[in-house]
Amino acid sequence: MSEERKETKPTQDQKLKELEGKLAAKEEEIKRLRERLVHLQADFDNYRKQVARESAALARRVQDQELLDFLPVYDALERAFRAFKRNNDLDSFVEGVERIFAQLAEILKRKGCQPFDSVGKRFDPAYHEVLVAAHAEAERNVILEEFERGWLRDGEVLRPAKVKVSLGPQGGEEDGGDEGKGNRN
Numbered sequence: 001m002s003e004e005r006k007e008t009k010p011t012q013d014q015k016l017k018e019l020e021g022k023l024a025a026k027e028e029e030i031k032r033l034r035e036r037l038v039h040l041q042a043d044f045d046n047y048r049k050q051v052a053r054e055s056a057a058l059a060r061r062v063q064d065q066e067l068l069d070f071l072p073v074y075d076a077l078e079r080a081f082r083a084f085k086r087n088n089d090l091d092s093f094v095e096g097v098e099r100i101f102a103q104l105a106e107i108l109k110r111k112g113c114q115p116f117d118s119v120g121k122r123f124d125p126a127y128h129e130v131l132v133a134a135h136a137e138a139e140r141n142v143i144l145e146e147f148e149r150g151w152l153r154d155g156e157v158l159r160p161a162k163v164k165v166s167l168g169p170q171g172g173e174e175d176g177g178d179e180g181k182g183n184r185n
Helices: 002-087 090-110
Strands: 113-116 128-134 143-148 150-153 156-159 161-166
Touching (some): 002 090, 090 113, 128 143
Parallel strands (some): 128 161
Antiparallel strands (some): 113 150, 143 161, 150 156
């Protein structure tokens, strides 16, 4: 029996050494994977910072281009004011400012912007912002006055118009409010 124990003992020692070797290999693999993970995290963080820097630089270039589009308008206004101071010719000054206004309108048009009219139309919260509501002879929710023009860019509202809206005639039938009854005009 003691011979059997001797034969099994070296076998168990061999298995133990084999398992210890596998464990050491796995620990080494884990160490390599951890190091790789740390490097990947650092690389990703550097990439994220680089993308943020590039995005900021691109945004700045876009803003610079926008400003360059408007500088000729500024220059033309500056020339008009200098000429007016020299000559004191109001008619020429007004004519020059009208040309500058047309130049500005052309720049806005090239950028896809166009104003829209509101007076006399029905109030639409997607296009209008009410600053004042007042009783008037006009039908309820009709725009009476435009304080600031609304603008569209490529068919979408860039800036809503700031308007005065009619509440309908004071003491009239419409003033009671049809809103709760589902009759939206």
